[in-house]
Amino acid sequence: xxxxxxxxxxxxxxxxxxxxxxxxxxxxxxxxxxxxxxxxxxxxxxxxxxxxxxxxxxxxxxxxxxxxxxxxxxxxxxxxxxxxxxxxxxxxxxxxxxxxxxxxxxxxxxxxxxxxxxxxxxxxxxxxxxxxxxxxxxxxxxxxxxxxxxxxxxxxxxxxxxxxxxxxxxxxxxxxxxxxxxxxxxxxxxxxxxxxxxxxxxxxxxxxxxxxxxxxxxxxxxxxxxxxxxxxxxxxxxxxxxxxxxxxxxxxxxxxxxxxxxxxxxxxxxxxxxxxxxxxxxxxxxxxxxxxxxxxxxxxxxxxxxxxxxxxxxx
Amino acid sequence: xxxxxxxxxxxxxxxxxxxxxxxxxxxxxxxxxxxxxxxxxxxxxxxxxxxxxxxxxxxxxxxxxxxxxxxxxxxxxxxxxxxxxxxxxxxxxxxxxxxxxxxxxxxxxxxxxxxxxxxxxxxxxxxxxxxxxxxxxxxxxxxxxxxxxxxxxxxxxxxxxxxxxxxxxxxxxxxxxxxxxxxxxxxxxxxxxxxxxxxxxxxxxxxxxxxxxxxxxxxxxxxxxxxxxxxxxxxxxxxxxxxxxxxxxxxxxxxx
Numbered sequence: 001x002x003x004x005x006x007x008x009x010x011x012x013x014x015x016x017x018x019x020x021x022x023x024x025x026x027x028x029x030x031x032x033x034x035x036x037x038x039x040x041x042x043x044x045x046x047x048x049x050x051x052x053x054x055x056x057x058x059x060x061x062x063x064x065x066x067x068x069x070x071x072x073x074x075x076x077x078x079x080x081x082x083x084x085x086x087x088x089x090x091x092x093x094x095x096x097x098x099x100x101x102x103x104x105x106x107x108x109x110x111x112x113x114x115x116x117x118x119x120x121x122x123x124x125x126x127x128x129x130x131x132x133x134x135x136x137x138x139x140x141x142x143x144x145x146x147x148x149x150x151x152x153x154x155x156x157x158x159x160x161x162x163x164x165x166x167x168x169x170x171x172x173x174x175x176x177x178x179x180x181x182x183x184x185x186x187x188x189x190x191x192x193x194x195x196x197x198x199x200x201x202x203x204x205x206x207x208x209x210x211x212x213x214x215x216x217x218x219x220x221x222x223x224x225x226x227x228x229x230x231x232x233x234x235x236x237x238x239x240x241x242x243x244x245x246x247x248x249x250x251x252x253x254x255x256x257x258x259x260x261x262x263x264x265x266x267x268x269x270x271x272x273x274x275x276x277x278x279x280x281x282x283x284x285x286x287x288x289x290x291x292x293x294x295x296x297x298x299x300x301x302x303x304x305x306x307x308x309x310x311x312x313x314x315x
Numbered sequence: 316x317x318x319x320x321x322x323x324x325x326x327x328x329x330x331x332x333x334x335x336x337x338x339x340x341x342x343x344x345x346x347x348x349x350x351x352x353x354x355x356x357x358x359x360x361x362x363x364x365x366x367x368x369x370x371x372x373x374x375x376x377x378x379x380x381x382x383x384x385x386x387x388x389x390x391x392x393x394x395x396x397x398x399x400x401x402x403x404x405x406x407x408x409x410x411x412x413x414x415x416x417x418x419x420x421x422x423x424x425x426x427x428x429x430x431x432x433x434x435x436x437x438x439x440x441x442x443x444x445x446x447x448x449x450x451x452x453x454x455x456x457x458x459x460x461x462x463x464x465x466x467x468x469x470x471x472x473x474x475x476x477x478x479x480x481x482x483x484x485x486x487x488x489x490x491x492x493x494x495x496x497x498x499x500x501x502x503x504x505x506x507x508x509x510x511x512x513x514x515x516x517x518x519x520x521x522x523x524x525x526x527x528x529x530x531x532x533x534x535x536x537x538x539x540x541x542x543x544x545x546x547x548x549x550x551x552x553x554x555x556x557x558x559x560x561x562x563x564x565x566x567x568x569x570x571x
Contacts, residue, residue, distance in 0.1 A: 197422075203402060207365055208399075211365070211393055211395075212413060213386040257404075259403040259404065259405055
């Protein structure tokens with residue numbers, strides 16, 4: 001079975017899941033429920049694509065199949081920022097109530113963070129990518145502790161606002177953000193598509209990439225910016241959910257059995273969307289909202305991660 | 316021509332390559348020899364822009380290596396390091412196809428495919444071309460990577476210990492291929508070698524490094540000589556003339 005067939009089958013799977021999601025179990029007013037479901041699907045599609053693309057790019061740049069962009073602490077930074085805003089300005093602040101403002105601020109801070117991290121780490125010469133990951137990991141833990149510190153001091157009612165942002169959820173996607181998020185996603189995808197061939201070469205490692213004429217440092221920087229924009233986008237839209245990336249990209253590697261990022265990207269985006277819609281169906285129709293999608297994603301992802309570790313070969 | 320001018324490269328305050336100046340002539344096979352830690356691989360990395368230098372200049376065709384556009388340079392010079400672990404699963408043919416990336420940017424033309432087939436034939440990998448690299452022996456892997464470099468079709472080919480992992484038969488095969496690259500296709504080949512006798516039999520010029528400096532350079536005739544070798548390796552190596560080649564016999568201590 002070649003990869004075009006696989007992509008078509010995955011597309012059909014996604015289409016089927018979308019149809020089930022949109023048209024079954026309809027209770028109440030059609031013209032109330034249906035548009036809300038469409039918004040959810042749109043948010044899911046944007047998130048799935050963003051997570052899949054950013055993780056694929058990140059894994060290729062680091063040449064490591066068990067990393068996700070969350071390792072450099074973007075999720076923790078997002079949580080710190082949300083906690084900080086509520087802690088300092090209160091939950092009735094415009095930064096909390098106006099999602100566009102919050103989105104731009106979160107995305108801006110995350111990009112700034114990646115920029116600073118990159119600038120500090122790549123100033124000297126040598127292979128500092130892993131050092132950058134390590135520093136990001138440490139800072140991520142630090143951000144997490146800071147968030148917890150503020151969360152325990154905060155007024156319990158205010159904390160509920162923060163808690164609402166701690167877990168990814170499609171149940172209250174802000175429809176006002178969708179056009180902006182969609183535009184950013186399309187722009188990044190179009191920009192990123194030019195890098196698909198370069199990513200194939202990057203997957204050979206630094207020395208081969210340089211030998212084959214890739215301007216390595218500049219390319220790494222741009223690819224990291226792509227990953228950071230996409231992570232910021234999905235996190236600001238639905239909350240921390242980067243763990244999903246590990247799952248979908250590795251499933252895509254297994255399924256597509258190729259090094260070509262064109263096929264891997266298509267595969268992982270479709271798998272990402274299918275996993276999110278499937279998860280959301282479980283949340284809504286099976287668990288009747290008694291759990292969140294990140295719990296399901298983390299459960300399935302955790303099992304798969306253990307499987308990867310136990311299988312040992314070819315990671 | 317590659318001109319190396321006063322190049323210095325330090326790691327942690329220690330100069331691994333220390334004020335090296337060197338000319339590498341076009342169309343010749345040049346071998347770097349010397350003891351472990353002499354700076355041979357580092358020098359090769361600096362020449363091929365894999366490592367940045369601390370001081371000095373490397374001119375390729377009269378132009379500083381850093382001033383070249385990286386994509387253009389990939390059509391002029393290729394480098395193969397000694398360890399080539401890669402994270403993705405590729406067949407031999409897919410790997411060799413990567414050699415055409417500087418020209419095709421991933422979209423192979425008919426001419427690219429022809430070059431790929433030629434490179435595979437050059438390294439006698441025809442039967443293995445659809446095998447995955449992780450199914451091959453170390454030597455076959457090494458040949459696949461060299462085939463990639465051949466497919467890259469650059470005027471300058473730099474190889475860091477290409478005979479690593481290879482048995483005698485394949486070592487000779489690789490050296491013959493490199494010799495043919497120079498003789499038939501006019502390529503300039505630079506290799507780091509540990510075996511002075513391969514250097515003696517196949518290279519036009521031999522450059523000896525020790526403690527980061529070029530201590531001697533010359534033809535095999537001049538370099539494979541007991542006094543010169545003592546200077547390089549601190550060993551007494553008798554030199555025999557066999558079939559027109561000067562061979563150092565270093566396997567045991569023959570002086571007693």
